[in-house]
Amino acid sequence: MKAVIPYKKAGAKSRLSPVLSLEEREEFVELMLSQVIESLEEAGIEKIDVLSPSGYGLEGMTKARVLLDEKDLNEALNRYLEEAEEPVLIVMADLPLLSSDHIKGITSTKKDVCIVPGKGGGTNALFIKNPSSYRVRYYGSSFLTHCSIATAAGQNFEIYDSFLAGTDIDEPEDLVELMIHGKGPARDYITRKFRLEVSRGRVGLVPL
């Protein structure tokens, strides 16, 4: 089994631009990436690839193999799956709440494919036992698409239902979940910039 993390640092997390500058977003994604790698390592996954359109931000990477593919997310991942000769776990880089226990749970599925939905219809992780007979299509309602792709390919699948594994950090409100539930460098970075404030029953962010 091997894991692949698609990663693009340049201009990352544009949806966080209302609250973080470009420089801050690029620093923040690097911290989230390192936490995802750490969780994979803790789960005992020895082969970890970071798949990126460029080497930007990956110059000092020692904990994972860096693969460069300038094609878009889907094309790059599908090329990776085509060439894979063992089960593949695709994990997004924006999952600082994903733990090694989640990863162990996802990869111990008895089904051919395990799909971890993300908020708003996305797919946070995908474990594919037969990568040569599966193709990804991220963006839009990719969770539903990935279920359909599995069925069409004759692969049965499990849906891994988890609030924390399902919380990808895309929008300012997701930073609230990171501050409440997270730990480690990505959370520390955000807590240096914001505090939590309750307004109208919901917890929100206030810049420090």
Ligand SMILES: Nc1nc2c(ncn2[C@@H]2O[C@H](COP(=O)(O)OP(=O)(O)OP(=O)(O)O)[C@@H](O)[C@H]2O)c(=O)[nH]1
């Ligand atoms: N290899 C590769 N990875 C990508 C590319 N675009 C995004 N990613 C990664 O794919 C995952 C999901 O991307 P998004 O959640 O859309 O993150 P993003 O593009 O930084 O954020 P937004 O600008 O807000 O859409 C993250 O791990 C990104 O780092 C790409 O063109 N190539």
Ligand SMILES: C[C@H](OP(=O)(O)O)C(=O)O
């Ligand atoms: C890549 C995309 O991420 P989102 O935009 O949902 O965070 C998806 O999961 O299909």
